[in-house]
Amino acid sequence: MPARTLTIILNANHPKKCVLILKPGDAPIDAILHEARNKFRVKALTQVYLQGGALLEPRTDLAALPWVAKVWVAKGEPYNGPPAAPARSQGVGEVRIIADKTFVDERAVKQLEEVAGLPGVVVAAGMPDLHPGNRFPIGCAVAAEGIYPALIGSDVGCGIALYPLAPPSKSAPNPTKLAAHLRGLDEPWSGSTADWLAHYGITRHSEFDEKSLGTVGAGNHFFEITTIERIEDAEAATRLGLQEDALYRLVHTGSRGLGASILAKQTETQANPYIVPDTPAFDAYLAEHDYAVQWAIANRDLVAHRVRECMLGARLDAGKDAAPSPASLAKIVDVTHNSATKQSVDVNGERRELWVHRKGAAPTDKGVAPCPGSRGDFSWLLEPTGDGQLNVHSLAHGAGRRHARHVLHTGTKRAKSTLTTTALGSEVICTDADLLIEEMPEAYKNVGSVVEDMVDKGICKGVVVLRPVVTYKIREAGEGRK
């Protein structure tokens, strides 16, 4: 069990409180009573209550109760604290918000509470990047007995991957020169999509593959050429082969229109269908979901491959692009942040196999996870820590939106040049005037605060901080909107 913070409250006099950092290996009852007797100067304290009045027993495994943050200490008198579960308007699922410092819009919390009220939902955990979506919130992990396709959203398989681009160089990267190489990337790829997809164990379906595979798709998608600003964990950075002064590709895209068509099929007759495991409908949905997840991974890899080809000055005309090779795809990490996966989740001390829906949340079982900020902010590579129970095996998938898109159009007009260069000296390639505004750095929360909240909760630690050099959205206006 990682170190955790507990607030100890005197059962007989609630304003009297103190804080205990429970370290790994500490016997919880002994540590709590020892601290309370010293701080409150009451030697006769003998009991520890959990919220609701259950006694903390020597056999109680606190690690299995990650939501316990307060305990009440007593001399033997009856419990005098608040009732067991906070009063909830709907449903039975538990809501957790993993954010102390980061702003979280109350509309998103309300959406998360509604999700927790859906039948079969056991836990709904909001990450610090939690923000409101159209119907359901973004930046959350929801554990349920079955699958709600609408909770995964319309971009099934969307995720972020990091790849090396160029070895360390003594000269600082020139954003303008690098940006000039990035051409033709919104055009369909000219190689064999069937061959490319075969590498991921999936087959080509239609002309959609030719049109879309290997394209970013603009919207909130992007790829970025980055450098390392700072190494936070030298051992992990070395293990991952990350070097200062080298260049990297950070690719954020998904299954393009594929996920939307999968969701549209599910929601034809019901707004929010619930699919129960061990049924033909469940297996059919999962097959389409898994296809979209693989397609999206193949798409990120092909975008990364095409970026590298551009940098090498390779021609992109028919037949020139080679099939993926280990050299071109020396991937550091690929994390899907919109999907459902089966995971072991502790619920009131009982371990259950549940379907964890991630709508904008990075899984913790894939090694490190990128946490992008914005085109004008740093991005992080994080190493998950802890047992994953508090955070439902998930981390924030980015900084998360601070302002809705339409709100960004209401401010003072900004000159284009102030939107295509950033305070960090990077360049933005985006020929879509609306996107330039809607995706400006101010649209997003502060990623530093998001990371700090997660580190404070013991669910991850920083590995490296990435600095944007060139962010690519789209070269031609009006094409490829998500």
Ligand SMILES: Nc1nc2c(ncn2[C@@H]2O[C@H](COP(=O)(O)O)[C@@H](O)[C@H]2O)c(=O)[nH]1
């Ligand atoms: N490094 C960059 N990060 C960005 C950029 N635009 C957005 N973002 C971050 O990515 C996540 C992705 O969220 P999703 O819900 O759209 O999947 C978002 O929360 C931002 O923090 C960018 O240009 N560069």
Ligand SMILES: [Mn+2]
């Ligand atoms: Mn995404």
